Amino acid sequence: MGCSSCGSGSPAGCGDNGHCSTGGCNKKNTYDWISVLDIHDPSAFKIVEVSFKKGARKDFFINENWSQAITGDMVVVETDSGLDSGRISLSGELVRAQMKKRKINQDRITHKVIRKANNRDLEKLTEARKLEKGTLVRARVIARTLGLDMKIGDIEYQGDKRKATFYYTAEGRVDFRELVRSYAKEFKIKVEMRQIGARQESARIGGIGSCGRELCCSTWLSDFQSVTTTAARYQNIAINQTKLSGQCGRLKCCLNYELDTYMDALKDFPKGVDYVKTKRGKASLIKTDIFKGLMYYSYTEEKTRSPMVALGVDRVKEIQKMNKAGQFPEQLLDKAAQIEIESSQSKEIEYADVTGEIELPSVRKKKRRKNRNRKPGNRPNQKNTKENSSNKSDGNNPSNTQNKSTSPDSSTNKPIRKSRNKRRRPNRKPGNQGSSNTNTNSKE
16 A cells, blocks of 8 residues: 555555555656666756645755755755755756746755654654644634635645645735734744635645546646637537536636647638528538538528538538539539438338247237226115026025015116126125125025
């Protein structure tokens, strides 16, 4: 679980549990391939790059030979307000390239690396990092109490715990003189307020983007370029502010990554072809497939929405040239393309003979029961059906004749229906006791 930058081969490592490559020890780190090759440079560059708070902030210091500090060592450096502890992230000629990239002059660097950090320095640094979370919560409460329109994004303690830098974001200028006095009285430290933008705040805090990976600004992106909605329009992306915004609330930086490729592909497309005219009517451009080189048109003068027709770039240029000359083609597609489409549609569909190979299961027709909107007590024929069925079974019984004559429906000529539900019990209502007693007597 330990990484090379930790200098520890134990399973505990630095506490990031092996996730250093995704926002851990080497946040915004540069691979020092010169130091890995172990090449001796007689004219070595004496300035080194030191990383603080796992890459959240980096600065350059003079490294004298007597310090014997190399890439990956924890060192104690001098600052304007005391001592601070960090890790050497780059050394040698790569530092010169980084200084040139950030436009930092070598003569402006005056602070030096004092020594390698010992155990007590590392303990102080750990204690300082533990104080940052509680201080952040309390600092936000104090700023809200004073009614300031600002947001405290991050706090960084110095290695000797004598100074803390408060990073905040605000829309405009903020008068924080009273706030600084409150912080100094509350935390008993030297306070430095530093205003940053929304993108810098996301870079310091970190997070996971919509792509599922760690934010580019917190891992490798060091310079922020302006992003506009024009980049989204060139790439045919819907202008949806929710989907185009990143964790910082601004437009995503990745909109600029593929913009040059789209711009090169759009050079072959004609301009001013939002509408083209044919003898059939006027057609409007619906969408454009940039990499396939297709432009989709649909007729606008029809009552119903006509299907879209995909035209190549050459065909659109041809129609545009004809419209400028006052000529109109018969249709959007040329004759060759139309003949090819008609021939493909007129092809007969061949069917395979599967007689005897596939047997379908027999379908049984279910009898549909009629819905009777009658209450259970209003069905007089139900009892008569049961009486008739018992009479049929006991045809030789003389008592059956008696029951037929005394049955309530004997005078009528209505046909008696057979009961479909043989398990249905007779009603036990007081008014129907006579008929039920007749059935019991007949069975006896």
